[in-house]
Amino acid sequence: MASPKVAVVGAGVIGLSTALxxxxxxxxxxxxxxxxxxxxxxTSDVAAGMLIPHTxxxxxxxxxxxxxxxxxxxxxxxxxxxxxxxxxxxxxSGWQVFKSPPKEELPFWSDIVLGFRxxxxxxxxxxxxxxxxxxxxxxxxxxxxxxLWLEKRLKATGTQMYTRKVADLWELHGEYDIVVNCTGMGAxxxxxxxxxxxxxxQVLKVRAPWVKLFIRDGDGLTYIYxxxxxxxxxGTREKGSWxxxxxxxxxxxxxxxxxxxxxxxxxxxxxxxxxxxxxxxxCVRVQxxxxxxxxxxxxxxxxxxxxxxxxxxxxxxxxxxAHLVGECISTLQxxxxxxxx
Amino acid sequence: MRVAIIGAGVIGLSSALxxxxxxxxxxxxxxxxxxxxxFTPHTTSDGAAGLWQPYxxxxxxxxxxxxxxxxxxxxxxQLHSPAAKEMxxxxxxxxxxxxxxxxDPSWKNIVLGFRxxxxxxxxLFPGYSYGWFNTALMLEGRSYLPWLTNRLTxxxxxxFHKKVESFQELFSQGVDVVLNCSGxxxxxxxxxxxxxxxxxxxIKVLAPWVKHFIITHNLKSGIYxxxxxxxxxxxxxxxxxxxxxxWSEENSAKDHKSIWDSCCRLLxxxxxxxxxxxWSGLRPARxxxxxxRESIRLxxxxxxxxxxxxxxxxxxxxHWxxxxxAARLFGSILQEKQQLATPPGPxx
Numbered sequence: 001m002a003s004p005k006v007a008v009v010g011a012g013v014i015g016l017s018t019a020l021x022x023x024x025x026x027x028x029x030x031x032x033x034x035x036x037x038x039x040x041x042x043t044s045d046v047a048a049g050m051l052i053p054h055t056x057x058x059x060x061x062x063x064x065x066x067x068x069x070x071x072x073x074x075x076x077x078x079x080x081x082x083x084x085x086x087x088x089x090x091x092x093s094g095w096q097v098f099k100s101p102p103k104e105e106l107p108f109w110s111d112i113v114l115g116f117r118x119x120x121x122x123x124x125x126x127x128x129x130x131x132x133x134x135x136x137x138x139x140x141x142x143x144x145x146x147x148l149w150l151e152k153r154l155k156a157t158g159t160q161m162y163t164r165k166v167a168d169l170w171e172l173h174g175e176y177d178i179v180v181n182c183t184g185m186g187a188x189x190x191x192x193x194x195x196x197x198x199x200x201x202q203v204l205k206v207r208a209p210w211v212k213l214f215i216r217d218g219d220g221l222t223y224i225y226x227x228x229x230x231x232x233x234x235g236t237r238e239k240g241s242w243x244x245x246x247x248x249x250x251x252x253x254x255x256x257x258x259x260x261x262x263x264x265x266x267x268x269x270x271x272x273x274x275x276x277x278x279x280x281x282x283c284v285r286v287q288x289x290x291x292x293x294x295x296x297x298x299x300x301x302x303x304x305x306x307x308x309x310x311x312x313x314x315x316x317x318x319x320x321x322a323h324l325v326g327e328c329i330s331t332l333q334x335x336x337x338x339x340x341x
Numbered sequence: 342m343r344v345a346i347i348g349a350g351v352i353g354l355s356s357a358l359x360x361x362x363x364x365x366x367x368x369x370x371x372x373x374x375x376x377x378x379x380f381t382p383h384t385t386s387d388g389a390a391g392l393w394q395p396y397x398x399x400x401x402x403x404x405x406x407x408x409x410x411x412x413x414x415x416x417x418x419q420l421h422s423p424a425a426k427e428m429x430x431x432x433x434x435x436x437x438x439x440x441x442x443x444x445d446p447s448w449k450n451i452v453l454g455f456r457x458x459x460x461x462x463x464x465l466f467p468g469y470s471y472g473w474f475n476t477a478l479m480l481e482g483r484s485y486l487p488w489l490t491n492r493l494t495x496x497x498x499x500x501f502h503k504k505v506e507s508f509q510e511l512f513s514q515g516v517d518v519v520l521n522c523s524g525x526x527x528x529x530x531x532x533x534x535x536x537x538x539x540x541x542x543x544i545k546v547l548a549p550w551v552k553h554f555i556i557t558h559n560l561k562s563g564i565y566x567x568x569x570x571x572x573x574x575x576x577x578x579x580x581x582x583x584x585x586x587x588w589s590e591e592n593s594a595k596d597h598k599s600i601w602d603s604c605c606r607l608l609x610x611x612x613x614x615x616x617x618x619x620w621s622g623l624r625p626a627r628x629x630x631x632x633x634r635e636s637i638r639l640x641x642x643x644x645x646x647x648x649x650x651x652x653x654x655x656x657x658x659x660h661w662x663x664x665x666x667a668a669r670l671f672g673s674i675l676q677e678k679q680q681l682a683t684p685p686g687p688x689x
Contacts, residue, residue, distance in 0.1 A: 080465055084610035090550040091465075093434040093476075114462050114472055123453050123476070126420070135454055137434075137462070137474075142550075210431040212552045213476070228550045314372040318477040 004029050004281040004329050007172050009190075010182030010304070011035035011161065012044040012313045013143070014152035018182050018303050021315075021322035023157040026329060032176070033154065036165040036186075039147035043184055046203060046276030047311060048232035049088075049141030049226040050214065051075065052096075053109050054309030058283035064106050067284075067316025072112050074315045075139045085228075093121055093137040094214030094224060097130035097261075102218050113138045127261065130217075135244050140214075141311050142228045166190065169291065180301045180321060183277040187304045193285070196305055198277035200241035202250050204233040204258075206268035214260050220308070222257040224265070232322075233265070237308070239280075246273040246292045275295025281305030286317050288324045299328045342370050342678075344671070346520040347530070349377035349500070351386040351482060351660045352649055353522035354489035359664035360520075360671050361496050368675065372518045374495070376511075378504035381486035385524055386656060388543065388622040390571035390578040391429065391481040392554055393658045396564050397448040402629055406447045408662025413451050416478050420553045426613070429484025429574065434476040435554030438469035443560070444471075452477045466607065469557065471580035475553075480657050481573055505530070508637050518668060518674055519646045525625040527650040533631070536651055540587035541565065542596040543580040544604075548614040551577050555607060565654055568603035576617055579604040583654070585626065592619045606672035632663055634670050645674050657688030 006029050008019040019033050023062040039045050053068045055061075079089040097119070119133030127133065143283040151161065165173065169190065172179050181187060188196045208231045216223040233254055251273050259265045285305045293297040304322040306313060346357045349568055357373055365371050381387050393413055399406045420432065434658055436458065449455040458472040466472070490500070505511060508519050508530060521527060528536050551572045559567040565680060566581035572578075581603055582596050605611045627650075635646045649667045 080609065082609040082612050085548070085550050088550070090552060090610075093474075096394045115456065115459055117454075117456065120454055209549065210426065210429075210479075211434045212431065212479075212572065226552060263421045263423070264425050264431065266423065331545045 001216060002028070004178060005176045006031045006178045006180060006325060007176035008180040008182055009031045009035065009166050009169075010184060010186065011038045011147075011309055012042040012184055013147060013150075014184065014303055014306060014317065015182035016147060016154065017314045017318040018180055018321045019154055019159055020150055021318040022035040022180070022325050023154065023159060025322045025326055029325070029329070031154075031157070031159045033159060033161040034164045034166055035161075036163065038161070038163065039151070040144045042147065043276045043279070044147060044257040044310065046201070046274045047143050048144045048203065048223070048227070048234065049146065049311045050225050051139040051141075052216065052311050053112070053312040054307055055108070056307070056309070057281050058282070061108050064313065065112070067068065067313035067320070068109050069112050070316035070319055071311075071313055071317060072139065075141065079139055083149070086145065087149040088142030088228060088230065090140055090142045091137055092160055092214050093135070095123065095133050095135050096216045096218050097124075097127045097133040098218035099130050101132050110136070129260075140225060140227060143311070145228070156163050169298060169300060170293060173296065177332060178299045178301065178325055178326060181302060182303050184304055184306075185277050187279070187302070191302070195306075196281050197280060198237060198242055199239055199280045199307060200238035200243060200275065201234065201279055202236045202246060202253055202254065202273065202275050206233060206265070207231075207270045208265055208268040210261065210264065217261070222261060224258050224262050227235070231268070231286070242277065244275050244277070246275055279305055279306045280307035284313070284317060286320045286324070288328060299332065303327065342368050342518070343374065343516045344518045344520065345373045345516040346373065346522055347377070347505050348522035348524055349380045349620040349654050350384040350522065350524055351353050351485070351486065352524065352652060352663065353377065353520070354486060354493065354524055355660045356520050356667045357487055357493055358647055359661075361493065361498060363668050364675070365496065373493070373498040374501060375498060375518075376501045376503050376504065376505045380500070380502070380543070381490065382483050384482070384486065385625070386482040386486060387450040389482055389657055390543070390573060390580070391392065391479045391485070391657055392433070392571050393478040393480060394556070395446070395655050395658050396653075397443065397446055397558065405630060405659060408449060408659045409655070410451045411482030411499055411662035411665060412659055413478065416480060420478075425629045426626065427484065428488045431479050431574065431618050432476055433479045433554055433572070434474065435578050436466070436472055436474055436556070438472040438555065438557045440465050440469060440471070440559070442471045443558075445574075449475075466581050479573065482657065490598065506605070508644065509639050509642055512637070512642045517644060518671065519644060521646055521648045524649060524650055524652075525623045527625070527631075527648070536625060536627050537586055538588050539626035539653055540582065540584040540589060540621065540622055540639045541580060541654070542582045542592060542619070542621045544597060544600055544616060544689055545576045545578055545580050545618040545620065546611065546614040546616050548572070548611055550610065551608065555579070557607065568600065570604055570608055570611070572629045577614070579611070583624070588622065588623065590621050592621050609613040624654040625651055625656075626653040630659065630663060634674065647671060647674075
């Protein structure tokens with residue numbers, strides 16, 4: 001197999017970063033990205049892109065930590081380079097505040113973000129309804145910029161990208177040797193994964209350029225994340241809701257909750273409302289599978305189900321998926337040599 | 342009781358507000374007048390980035406540290422008020438960087454969350470081996486001065502676009518007390534060899550991805566002679582020039598290059614930042630702030646002057662503490678006038 005043909009289905013942060021990792025680890029591969037949506041219409045475009053991991057109940061913590069660490073390290077280097085503004089990656093400091101003491105004093109990622117420490121009494125005075133808090137510095141991705149930057153990097157490697165709705169992975173058999181499934185919420189239909197469910201998130205993107213610090217309530221429902229041009233105000237976690245239409249009552253509620261954490265947001269302008277469906281799962285599915293139909297095989301690498309934590313672990317899971325692609329290629333090359341014998 | 346404030350920078354306007362707030366109820370005849378030849382956005386205060394941060398050392402000047410603290414605490418108390426946005430007041434975190442360990446500053450317990458930098462954080466800043474992280478405040482002059490002006494106007498304070506040539510000029514017009522908040526040009530009103538310009542130059546750029554202030558320090562070159570980056574609400578300020586004794590307010594191409602090159606070395610992403618504007622200003626530098634009363638007598642003319650100038654590169658940082666101190670001095674003047682209770686007579 002001189003030049004394995006790899007199809008990556010999905011062009012959100014997972015699809016694009018996985019495609020990029022594949023071009024890096026397997027330069028001889030010919031990679032094509034297929035998706036019915038590209039930026040700015042993906043779920044990733046709605047996300048705030050904060051590097052604060054979500055904990056997956058069924059993924060071993062050391063694996064989640066490894067994914068986060070790889071992602072953080074990768075983006076840290078970009079944020080410190082001349083490409084930072086184009087890639088949309090920047091550092092941001094702030095606070096995570098709790099009304100009641102958190103289950104874990106030290107989350108698994110506390111030594112990966114920068115300067116993690118408990119908030120001082122003086123800092124907590126800004127939050128009369130909260131008793132406890134953590135201060136740290138982390139990274140933020142301006143998602144549409146980052147996706148465009150990934151697309152640009154991919155094009156530079158010769159990767160082709162096509163708008164195409166893949167209704168069945170078998171469509172790709174014959175055209176491609178390996179399929180990488182990064183379809184996020186789409187995997188529910190595409191591969192019939194009933195463990196995958198949407199968690200609807202509504203956010204407001206507002207202009208409030210004086211907000212330089214992030215504030216997040218430890219319950220994960222209320223957050224203020226300052227981005228390059230806009231501040232993302234959130235949010236909701238509506239399990240099982242498929243609605244992509246903004247809800248005005250929710251908009252009002254999000255705004256009120258955020259203003260109670262940061263009163264100056266009353267002066268925010270140009271409020272845009274966005275909705276995304278977090279492709280949620282008890283564990284992220286990064287897995288190799290060989291589909292079989294009528295004696296024909298189709299190798300598939302899955303990389304989906306990142307839920308609320310896509311940006312936080314994207315590069316780590318992309319690396320793992322690319323590694324699985326490599327294993328796949330070895331297997332295919334092994335069997336093709338055996339076939340020659 | 343006529344009070345004239347000379348100067349409409351942050352010191353003049355805040356002193357005027359402080360005095361009016363505290364005494365207009367007690368002194369029905371109180372009339373405040375602000376005289377200046379430059380108003381916002383053309384004052385020194387307008388050019389400053391607006392970061393609350395004193396110098397590294399107060400040189401034992403505890404009074405100034407207390408005034409700094411008063412200012413910080415006062416502003417922190419305003420942070421949640423509806424006025425904060427209009428005032429140009431907001432929280433900001435950031436870094437102070439050094440090439441060697443230094444003692445903690447006088448203000449470490451004034452700011453929020455002061456701590457040393459971790460090794461991983463220092464990786465961001467090659468060439469710097471030590472530093473601090475803390476959360477402080479920004480108070481942007483271009484918002485704060487108009488806000489102060491509005492508050493004063495609402496209170497009936499009058500403004501005069503006029504260059505005052507002497508204290509006597511005002512006393513001869515019937516002014517009782519003069520607040521000398523003339524900043525860099527206090528020497529024109531009364532010679533003061535201790536007051537010297539600390540010339541600064543800045544480049545304003547668009548770099549909205551920068552969310553932290555970064556102030557580097559070169560202990561040999563002195564304060565603000567090392568690159569700094571301060572993100573505001575509308576643009577980011579790049580600076581790093583402090584030239585003692587240089588009166589030029591012209592932008593220097595040499596300084597531009599030095600600031601640009603050193604800031605881009607510090608933050609490579611700045612190379613892509615769009616340059617908006619350049620500005621030079623004179624920090625009214627003095628070994629210590631002159632904040633004191635003086636009775637001026639010239640022939641038949643007599644009047645009280647409260648000096649409040651010489652705030653160097655920390656005017657915004659210290660302004661409210663000084664305004665309160667100036668108000669206290671005004672209070673003592675009032676007390677004396679009542680005690681002396683001279684019969685009304687001609688004032689020449």
